Amino acid sequence: MVVFLSMKTSHKLITLLSGAVLSFSAFAASDKAQNVTAVTQEVVWTSGTDTEALWLRYADSKGGLVWGRSTEYPEYEKVREGDTFIIELKQGPCLMEFFHSRWRRANDVRRWDESINSFGGCPYVFD
Known part of the structure; x- marks a missing residue:
């Protein structure tokens, strides 16, 4: 266009x-x-895209994974709007973004594709 x-x-x-x-x-x-x-x-999702590679490209476009990868959420008082990190659960990883004062799955913020919320640990991040 x-x-x-x-x-x-x-x-x-x-x-x-x-x-x-x-x-x-x-x-x-x-x-x-x-x-x-x-x-x-913009980081664009297309069918067949490696989900973790997409997450890393997205995080890199924002300056990188602010909090890295961890099995624990960062201390609430230390995070800022837009911060990213990958939560490591026993079911797998999930990219998280701090958005409107709370951690959300990055896909819930960016809306790449509904299937991403079924990847790795994403269905379990709020359990």
């Missing part, structure tokens, strides 16, 4: 490509590009 926004001396081109949003702005009348900026890059 390509959208052109026209102004008298400049054009703004916004391109959506595989979930990545790229913004190219301020093309002067001379057609020389100025201020080319990558705005955001």
